[in-house]
Amino acid sequence: MTKINTVKDLKALRKRLLKERKKIRATLVLCGGTGCQASRCQDVTDAVKNELAKQGLKRSVCVRTTGCHGFCEQGPLMVIEPGNIFYCHILPDDAHEIVTKTILDGEVVERLLYTDPVSGKLIQTESEIPFYRAQDRYLLAQNRQVDPCSIEDYIAIGGYSAFTKALFEIPPESVVREIKDSGLRGRGGGGFPTGRKWAECQKAPGDEKYVICNADEGDPGAYMDRCLLEGNPHLVLEGMMIGAWAIGAQQGYVYVRNEYPLAVKHARMAVDQARKIGLLSDKILGSSFSFDIDIARGGGSFVCGESTALMASLEGKVGEPRPKDVHTVVDGLWHKPTTLNNVETWANVPSIILNGSSWFASKGSKGSKGTKILALTGHIKNTGLVEVAMDTTINTVVFDIGGGGSNGNSIKAVQTGGPSGGCLPADKFDLPVDFDVLAKAGSMVGSGGMVVMDQETCMVDVAKYFLTFLQDESCGKCVPCRMGIDRMLEIITDITEGNGTSWQIGLLEELGSTVSQTALCGLGKTAANPVLSTLRYFRDEYEAHIHAKKCPAGVCQALVTYKVDAEKCTCCGICKRGCPHGAIVGKKKQVHAINLDLCQKCGICKSECDFEAIQVK
């Protein structure tokens, strides 16, 4: 890699790259995100590359392995440019046909096209697929354009021009003003105005300052930060470089979850490349600004996503939060002024600098500008990562993009905002994914997780699930969080085991509000949300558990029994083989039965039976 020394060098490099790329006749864009890797996309990539080599097309056809495209359910997937042809569920054996038919003869391989589940029609191009069509993909769309391991790909599409523009044309105060005017709010959960944070940090006294990228992504069920850092690491770095220029930081850190090995690898590679090319160095491109970034791996603790705990962890200590009487923008990492932002927040910065604050502010609602990436998961047809303007309704996300419930089931609720968020019932789906609106409804946008639930989900069990999670993750430093979560979990456990009484509902509400008001950090302050929101919208389910001793969804183990429906049982023996507890009896050609003394109610037999012959009551 040749070093660039001036902005002119960068522009010349971009021009050269674009010229070289003109010679390419087609590009096969293969998704190499974690989802597609789980679907064995590497084998497909190898097969395609082999086939191209065999047919002598290695030079004229480019294979680009990129980060996540979002439509994980359809992987391994590929987009062929020009033409925007979209192939899904590709197998290595399809490589020959793709190259011969589509690349050489310009024909489409119908069998690999996506079938619209609603109309049953085959869809040829990516942009026509309803999942993509109803989105407003700005950040995610860039993932398709770059190989995350190539700084050249990023530079070719205009990468680092926002940073150089800021560095040489916009003084720090004006950068901050631009971010303020854009209305950008933090994407990590709190929705704090980014420009205000930067302004305070810029004003804070001291020459030594830090910027940090929070890539801890502790919210289970959300993976957009992973997707951005894994798929377009230079975009995140560029955002941090602009932020560092604005507040006057010399050093940055990316704090990334160690459970994301690919994100760690790509972030490290990107930093290395940026250093080698001269974009992270002393006196960058001949300016007076020096900046460097290091990558630190998290230790798998949810509370470390909280700003002060994260800083403690970066200092090599136990990740316990501390009171924020003095804000971290003044007294942060190593007691120096520090600006901490989420991955997606940083990723939004370069385009605001390039296109201007009014461009950004033109999308979204009055109080929530721009787009937000959501992780659409759970009982829904089209799962994956979705990017929408922040005035889009949940209905649009769940039905137009998500295609509605899986297995034709009707959707009961969505859980948004992870362990700090809440559950919203279907009659609230006309609400937009707006920070303030969702908070008012008792949930939150949070980091953007959106878990869809149908009638097979018990809402009391969901509340119990989150309390168990939070009990495990609470650092234990403050009493309201440590004891409050314990007690709430005790009560909910009583209810799910059929030992609940009606006065416990009031007690839960009282405990919940006390914990919210008195806990030290955000973990405790929001810990009651899953309980309070399910109590607010699904009180009937709590009452069924308490009064009728029934779990309507058939989930809570203590309140259900398993039985074989003799009429439906085909005596196939699958349940008997599957049961790890040896609780199923029955010989060949004999209707099976469950030995209730041995049955642990684990549900494996029900999930294995193809004939719905296991009844849960």
Add this chain to the structure above:
Amino acid sequence: MPPPTLDSILEERRSQPHQLIEVLQDVQEHYGYIAEESMRTISNELGVPLMEVYKVASFYKAFALKPRGKNVITICTGTACHVRGAKLILNQAVGQLGVKPSEVSDDGLFTIEHVNCLGACALGPVVTDNGNYHNHMSPGKLRKLIKSIYKTDAEEISHD
């Protein structure tokens, strides 16, 4: 490739207390757990009291203080996987291998772990075996996976 020695992991990090977590990460990655001896060496070399090293090593989930089985099956119990039946998968693993999460099976072959999210939430339930992802898991698929690991292991032994 043999794992890097503790000495080489500590290189360029000596006397830098803030490198504690990074050092522990590397030890965990290459040795599968953090032994008491390693903690003592790390304490000396970084200049961090042993108690502090232990406190950090036991606070973070990423670190195991006891050896783990030869194969680590990690089951995601994050929200997205939970609503799609992650509990069944965990029950299957526990029932089939007869070990509790984080313990080592009697033959030393398996440890089951559960984590909050593996970051492939759209494809849940998700399981990894030694870092390899498996999506849309069902108890049946897990049963087959565990059987295939037993088989590979038996083959390895007969080759030795």
